[in-house]
Amino acid sequence: MTSILQNLSCADNYDPNSLHVERARELIIDLLSPVVGHERVFVRQALDRVLAEDVISPIDVPTHDNSAMDGWAVRFRDLATSGETRLKNIGTAFAGRAFDGRVGAGETVRIMTGAVLPQDVDCVVIQEVARVEGDSVIIPAGQRRDQNTRCAGEDLQAGRPAIAAGKKLRPAEIGIIASLGIGEVSVRRRVRVALFSTGDELCSIGTPLAPGAVYDSNRYTLWGMLTRLGCDVIDMGVVSDDRAALEAAFREAAGCADAIITSGGVSVGEADFIKQLMAQLGEVAFWKIAMKPGRPMAFGRIEPDGADRPGAWLFGLPGNPVAVMVTFYQFVRPAILKLAGVDPVPPFPAFPARCVEAMKKGRGRTEFQRGILFQEDGEWCVRPTGAQGSGVLRSMSEADCFIVLEHERERVGAGDTVNVQLMNGLV
Numbered sequence: 001m002t003s004i005l006q007n008l009s010c011a012d013n014y015d016p017n018s019l020h021v022e023r024a025r026e027l028i029i030d031l032l033s034p035v036v037g038h039e040r041v042f043v044r045q046a047l048d049r050v051l052a053e054d055v056i057s058p059i060d061v062p063t064h065d066n067s068a069m070d071g072w073a074v075r076f077r078d079l080a081t082s083g084e085t086r087l088k089n090i091g092t093a094f095a096g097r098a099f100d101g102r103v104g105a106g107e108t109v110r111i112m113t114g115a116v117l118p119q120d121v122d123c124v125v126i127q128e129v130a131r132v133e134g135d136s137v138i139i140p141a142g143q144r145r146d147q148n149t150r151c152a153g154e155d156l157q158a159g160r161p162a163i164a165a166g167k168k169l170r171p172a173e174i175g176i177i178a179s180l181g182i183g184e185v186s187v188r189r190r191v192r193v194a195l196f197s198t199g200d201e202l203c204s205i206g207t208p209l210a211p212g213a214v215y216d217s218n219r220y221t222l223w224g225m226l227t228r229l230g231c232d233v234i235d236m237g238v239v240s241d242d243r244a245a246l247e248a249a250f251r252e253a254a255g256c257a258d259a260i261i262t263s264g265g266v267s268v269g270e271a272d273f274i275k276q277l278m279a280q281l282g283e284v285a286f287w288k289i290a291m292k293p294g295r296p297m298a299f300g301r302i303e304p305d306g307a308d309r310p311g312a313w314l315f316g317l318p319g320n321p322v323a324v325m326v327t328f329y330q331f332v333r334p335a336i337l338k339l340a341g342v343d344p345v346p347p348f349p350a351f352p353a354r355c356v357e358a359m360k361k362g363r364g365r366t367e368f369q370r371g372i373l374f375q376e377d378g379e380w381c382v383r384p385t386g387a388q389g390s391g392v393l394r395s396m397s398e399a400d401c402f403i404v405l406e407h408e409r410e411r412v413g414a415g416d417t418v419n420v421q422l423m424n425g426l427v
C-alpha cells in the first residue's frame with residue numbers, strides 16, 4: 001500500500017494543524033475504495049443494499065403500446081378537423097385482455113388504462129369528454145395524435161442498463177427490478193465496521209455509576225448510525241486507557257473489519273499516548289480539523305497481525321457525544337458510502353434558510369450548530385436548539401439539521417440567511 005501520509009502531505013491545501021472540513025472529506029473519499037465482494041440476493045432483500053452490477057433490462061417496459069387512460073381508442077385521421085365526430089363502438093380492450101379485431105374507418109373501441117392499443121389506433125380520448133348515444137360515441141374537436149398513449153419501451157429498453165451499479169437500492173429501484181421480472185440481483189457485501197469506546201471514566205449499562213463516571217453513549221449512537229447505513233457492526237465494548245488493552249483491541253479489529261471507529265482519547269491531553277500506539281500499528285494522520293465541534297480526529301489505517309488480511313481504515317473520533325455525531329455525519333458517513341460502493345457518493349443535502357436568532361461564530365473554522373427547521377409565511381426558517389456544548393447530546397436529538405457556519409463566515413445576525421444541512425433520513 002502506498003503511504004497514506006505521503007499521499008496526504010503531497011496533496012494541495014494539506015495543513016495537518018488546521019485542515020478545512022471540505023478538504024478533509026475529499027482526502028478521505030479519494031483514499032478509500034469500495035470493499036470487494038458480491039452476493040446475490042432476492043429482490044426484497046436488496047432494499048438499501050448497493051448494486052454491484054448493472055441491471056440490464058431483458059424486456060421493453062412497457063412491452064407494448066398501451067392506453068394511459070380509460071376512454072375511447074380512435075384513429076386520429078378519422079377525427080374531423082373541426083366539430084364533433086361520430087364513431088361506432090365495436091368492442092372493448094381491457095388491461096391484460098386485448099381487443100382482438102381491427103378498428104376500421106369510423107370505428108372506436110372502449111379502452112381501459114394499460115390495455116394494448118389496437119392496430120392503427122394512435123389516440124385515446126378520455127371517457128369524460130366523449131358522449132355515448134346508443135352504439136355511437138361522439139368525440140369533440142380538439143384531440144391530438146398520440147394523446148393518452150404510452151409507447152413500448154418508453155420507460156426501459158431491452159438490452160440497456162435499467163439501473164447502474166453503485167446505486168443504493170430504494171423502493172423505486174426495487175419496483176423497477178420487479179417490473180423487469182428479475183428475482184435476484186448482485187449486491188456488494190456489507191461494510192464491516194468494528195467500534196469501541198475508550199476512556200477509564202466510561203461505565204456500561206447495567207453497572208452502577210461510580211463517582212466521576214459517565215455511561216458510554218457513543219457506542220450506541222455509532223451503532224445506530226452504522227446500522228442505518230447498512231453496515232455489519234462489530235461492537236467491541238469499552239476499552240480502558242491502557243496501552244496493552246488498546247493494542248489488543250486495535251489488532252483484533254484490524255483482523256476482522258474494513259473500518260475501525262473509536263471514540264475518545266484523541267484530545268490534546270491524551271493524543272500523544274494513543275498517537276504513538278496508532279502510528280506503531282499502522283499509518284495514521286492526526287488531524288486538527290478547522291471545525292467545531294470535532295476538532296481533533298485521527299484518520300489512517302491499522303495493519304492486521306498477519307499479512308493475509310488487508311487491515312482496516314481507522315476513524316479515531318473525539319469523545320464528546322455531539323462531536324462524535326458531527327464528525328460521523330461530515331466524514332464517516334461519506335466514507336462508509338464510498339466503502340459500500342455507492343457511486344457517486346452524494347453530497348450532504350443543504351439549502352438556504354432564514355436564521356431567526358443571532359449566533360456567534362469563531363474565526364477560521366467551520367461550525368456545525370444544531371438547528372430546528374420550521375416554515376413561516378411559506379419560507380424555510382431555522383433556529384438553534386439552544387445550548388450548543390459538544391457534550392449536550394440533547395441538542396442532536398432536538399435538531400433536524402445542522403446550521404453550517406462556513407469557514408470564512410463571521411457572526412450571524414437575526415434574519416440572516418444561513419445554509420442548513422438536512423439530517424433527516426441520512427443515517
Ligand code: AMP
Nearest residue numbers: 197215216217218264265267318319320
Ligand atoms: P476525550 O475525547 O476522551 O477527552 O473525551 C471528551 C469528553 O467526552 C469527556 O467528557 C468524556 O467523558 C466524554 N466521552 C468520551 N467517550 C464517551 C462515550 N463513549 N460516551 C459518552 N461520553 C464520552
Ligand code: MG
Nearest residue numbers: 199264265319
Ligand atoms: Mg478520554
